[in-house]
Amino acid sequence: MKQITSRDNPQFKQLKKLVEQPRARREQDRILLDGAHLIDAYVAEGGVPDLLIVADGACSEDAQHTLNANPAVEQLHLPPGLFAELSPVATPTGILALAVTPRLPVPAEPVFALLLEDIQDPGNLGAILRSAAAAGVDAVYLSAACADVWSAKVLRGGQGAHFLLPLLERADLCALATAFNGQVLATSPHGAALYTLDLRQPSAFLVGNEGKGLSPALMACASVKVSIPMPGRIESLNAAAATAICLFERVRQQAR
Incomplete structure (x- = not known):
């Protein structure tokens, strides 16, 4: 001692x-x-x-x-x-x-992926990683402008998710989205309703910055824009909440 x-x-x-x-x-x-x-x-x-x-x-x-x-x-x-x-x-x-720092190998061809563009709030990022680990996401890719994934606040928010998820930092998200062998879904306020889509196939979700959303360049790399139906009088959801809903809708469909 x-x-x-x-x-x-x-x-x-x-x-x-x-x-x-x-x-x-x-x-x-x-x-x-x-x-x-x-x-x-x-x-x-x-x-x-x-x-x-x-x-x-x-x-x-x-x-x-x-x-x-x-x-x-x-x-x-x-x-x-x-x-x-x-x-x-x-x-x-x-x-x-x-x-x-744990480094899990990133699979060459993931079938369930999450691409995060410029998520800057550490609490949001930690919560997103926690949901991704719980939903069984194969890999998470983070743009260079995301909050530092290994900061204390992100680690605390992740509650151990960092030790279960392959994480690739400073990733070229457009290149990854283009190369993904499956559908690439861009979260957007104006898109196809999440619950009408077939998510049982290989799927990669794109989630953008808390305020600005996805950049036009990354949006253009998507196969489809997807939105979460919101009958209430709230304009948008927190990025972490929206991500969890998307990921677990795929989990629900896979269980059918």
Whole structure:
């Protein structure tokens, strides 16, 4: 067990870079997992953390269980004030893990794909990934302007989805949509009603930016525009909610 009490400590500075800088996460191929649930999900999929970071005197029961379940992993103890500088939440659970960024192989010919263009809200992106994992999506492709998929907020929103999904960042979405061996469905306010389409065939959904939607260039790569019927007096749905509805309509049709 190691103890750090100063924010000038080189190891603490390096950990803080991982929290704040996507470039540092890419260069080190490391992420910080916040909370017992995420750490346990990582371990359940075969991951072994490099380091467990513990808040002295502020470790929850779940966090203590995670510590006990990983006795061989080195521990770093921090005062609560320093720990709070690494945790993205207002009320930390008292445990973080430094871990290798998981990279699941992307299938050469997915039959159920999700292409995300410029999703910028980390909470939205995390929720979308969680729905994609739950729906059994084969691969998720993200444009360069999406929020950093390995940020703490996206990881927390994903609730372990990152460890189950092949993710391809900074992807050329137009090229992928053009090459996809199946129908490519662009979410749009003005398109064919989702529930009238046959989604039992290979399908790729295109989902665009929260405010602007899909770019004209990517929209042009789609086979069909698809909309979600909304009888209520609301103009649009949250991107994460709309994506979940589309994905699980395919799940429903596949189960028939």
